Each structure stands twice: as structure tokens, then as C-alpha cells.
Amino acid sequence: xxxxxxxxxxxxxxxxxxxxxxxxxxxxxxxxxxxxxxxxxxxxxxxxxxxxxxxxxxxxxxxxxxxxxxxxxxxxxxxxxxxxxxxxxxxxxxxxxxxxxxxxxxxxxxxxxxxxxxxxxxxxxxxxxxxxxxxxxxxxxxxxxxxxxxxxxxxxxxxxxxxxxxxxxxxxxxxxxxxxxxxxxxxxxxxxxxxxxxxxxxxxxxxxxxxxxxxxxxxxxxxxxxxxxxxxxxxxxxxxxxxxxxxxxxxxxxxxxxxxxxxxxxxxxxxxxxxxxxxxxxxxxxxxxxxxxxxxxxxxxxxxxxxxxxxxxxxxxxxxxxxxxxxxxxxxxxxxxxxxx
Ligand code: DAH
Numbered sequence: 001x002x003x004x005x006x007x008x009x010x011x012x013x014x015x016x017x018x019x020x021x022x023x024x025x026x027x028x029x030x031x032x033x034x035x036x037x038x039x040x041x042x043x044x045x046x047x048x049x050x051x052x053x054x055x056x057x058x059x060x061x062x063x064x065x066x067x068x069x070x071x072x073x074x075x076x077x078x079x080x081x082x083x084x085x086x087x088x089x090x091x092x093x094x095x096x097x098x099x100x101x102x103x104x105x106x107x108x109x110x111x112x113x114x115x116x117x118x119x120x121x122x123x124x125x126x127x128x129x130x131x132x133x134x135x136x137x138x139x140x141x142x143x144x145x146x147x148x149x150x151x152x153x154x155x156x157x158x159x160x161x162x163x164x165x166x167x168x169x170x171x172x173x174x175x176x177x178x179x180x181x182x183x184x185x186x187x188x189x190x191x192x193x194x195x196x197x198x199x200x201x202x203x204x205x206x207x208x209x210x211x212x213x214x215x216x217x218x219x220x221x222x223x224x225x226x227x228x229x230x231x232x233x234x235x236x237x238x239x240x241x242x243x244x245x246x247x248x249x250x251x252x253x254x255x256x257x258x259x260x261x262x263x264x265x266x267x268x269x270x271x272x273x274x275x276x277x278x279x280x281x282x283x284x285x286x287x288x289x290x291x292x293x294x295x296x297x298x299x300x301x302x303x304x305x306x307x308x309x310x311x312x313x314x315x316x317x318x319x320x321x322x323x324x325x326x327x328x329x330x331x332x333x334x335x336x337x338x339x340x341x
Pocket of ligand 1: 212213312
């Protein structure tokens with residue numbers, strides 16, 4: 001009997017010491033200490049032994065039981081310790097390790113150009129004002145000397161909303177909004193989205209951005225010369241000091257006289273190239289001296305004030321500045337395009 005106990009002891013302690021997983025230790029525990037184990041059997045059979053043997057074998061068996069329990073406990077704590085060590089190693093944080101760079105975005109090229117334009121006008125004392133994107137017919141057309149059935153309305157193919165308002169077709173409406181609340185003298189610039197029912201192609205889209213400028217003072221104080229000076233300062237600021245400006249007679253209902261203005265091509269300095277289609281000039285926008293009808297439509301007396309206004313497209317400016325040949329790229333959201341700016 002004593003031999004048997006010693007054998008169990010050797011076997012059990014050896015097996016336990018080799019075990020590496022908690023689950024396997026659990027089954028060893030059942031194997032050596034469970035209800036059906038040899039040791040339990042021996043303890044159960046003690047009652048059939050002589051008094052002396054019972055004492056001796058009983059002591060040995062109980063001692064072995066404790067020993068096996070102890071060694072399993074020891075083994076379990078070793079395994080747990082090791083697992084904890086692994087976790088610590090895996091989840092270690094080195095606070096001195098350089099961080100992962102977060103990819104930063106940047107302003108859209110149109111926004112960059114917009115800020116640049118606003119900055120140039122600000123340096124000439126112009127105030128930046130905001131307008132509405134949805135306008136009523138009066139502010140978008142009538143007050144700008146474009147009454148119903150005026151042929152000039154045909155130049156701006158309009159989206160009409162069901163309630164008679166329009167996504168504005170031009171930022172000139174800001175002139176009216178501003179003068180309804182403010183008396184001259186003032187100089188303002190407004191940049192924002194306009195909408196026209198056009199098919200998209202490389203140079204047209206159903207929505208684009210326009211810049212509107214308006215400078216007004218008492219009659220006799222502002223002349224075409226002032227306009228020319230402001231616009232040429234602006235062009236120089238945007239395209240470089242050597243840029244020249246040219247005015248051509250044109251017609252817009254809200255100005256009299258009216259012009260279109262061109263800048264000398266910044267790519268070939270006026271010699272003629274692919275960008276300016278060989279002309280040396282780049283058409284930029286419309287302008288003129290404010291028609292007196294505009295002043296009377298906002299309640300000013302006729303001939304009390306004089307001023308100039310001009311307007312042009314932001315996309316066009318950005319296209320020339322960066323050599324972009326398709327306006328739809330601005331709205332495509334393609335990072336390969338956007339990341340170049
Ligand atoms: N609003 C005009 C357009 O969208 C551009 C324009 C022309 C604005 C002449 C002006 C101006 O202020 O004087 O075609």
C-alpha cells in the first residue's frame with residue numbers, strides 16, 4: 001500500500017510540474033484527487049485496514065493529497081504569472097516613442113484663392129460682406145435694372161424655385177442688399193456661390209463662385225479712373241507686379257458705361273500662349289459705372305451718388321493662377337487633384 005502511494009506521488013508530482021496550461025491542470029486535479037482517483041480509493045478503503053496500518057497509510061495518503069494540491073497551486077500561479085508577463089510585454093507603452101503623424105488636410109484651392117482675393121481688397125480698404133444664396137426676383141434682377149422680359153435675363157439661365165425665388169444667378173444682388181441698409185461712401189467686396197442652369201463642361205458648371213465689388217461716393221468723387229486703378233492693383237496683387245489691365249466697352253444693365261476687363265496673360269506676359277489662346281490677354285469679368293437706376297431702386301435720389309461695380313468668377317481666377325484646365329476638378333473631391341495645393 002505504501003509503495004502504491006509512493007508511486008502515485010512520483011507520477012502525480014512529475015506530471016503536474018510539466019503542465020503548462022490551466023485547463024490541463026484542472027484535469028490532472030480530477031485524475032489524482034477526484035472522486036474516482038486512486039488516492040480517494042485508498043482513503044475510502046482505510047476502514048478495512050488494521051488500526052496501525054490505518055494510521056500510517058492514512059497519514060501518508062492525506063499528506064500526499066496536500067502535497068499534490070500544493071504543487072498544483074504552485075504550478076497554477078506560475079502559469080498565471082507568465083501570462084501576465086506576456087500581456088505586460090505585449091501591451092507595453094513606450095511613452096518616449098515618437099507618435100504616428102496625423103494626416104492634416106488643408107484649405108480647398110478655391111478657398112485659398114478666395115482668401116487671397118479678400119486679402120488684396122482688404123488692403124485697399126474694402127469691407128467683405130456676405131449675401132444670400134437664395135434671392136428673390138427683385139434683388140437678383142429687377143433692382144439691378146433687369147425687369148421681367150429684359151433680354152439680359154437670357155444671359156443667365158436661371159433655376160426658378162416653386163415659390164418664385166431663385167438660387168442667385170449673380171453676386172450683384174449683394175449690391176442691392178447692402179445699399180438697402182447702408183449709405184455711401186463705402187467700398188465692399190462679396191464672394192460667394194451662384195447658380196445657373198448650364199450643362200457642365202471644362203469651363204462651365206451649374207454652380208460657381210463670383211466676386212462682386214462696389215465702391216460708391218458722392219457724385220463727382222469716383223470715376224472710371226478709380227475703377228481702373230483698383231482693378232489693376234488687384235490684378236497685380238494676384239498675378240504679379242508686371243500685370244497689365246485692359247478695358248473693352250461692353251453692356252450690363254446695372255452699369256453705364258459698361259466694360260469688360262482683361263489681364264495680360266501671366267504665363268507669357270502678353271506675348272501669346274496656349275493659356276491666353278495666343279491673344280496675350282485673359283478675359284476676366286464685367287464692370288462699369290453704377291447705373292443711376294440702381295441707386296433709385298434702393299431709394300437714393302438720382303445723381304446724388306456715383307460709383308463703380310465689377311464682378312468676375314473665382315474658378316476662372318484659380319484656373320489661370322494654377323494652370324487648371326477643367327473647372328469640374330474643383331468639385332470632384334479627387335484627392336490626387338486637391339493634394340497638389
Ligand atoms: N453680374 C455679372 C454677371 O454675372 C458680372 C458683372 C458685370 C458684375 C458688370 C458687375 C458689373 O458688378 O458691373 O455676368
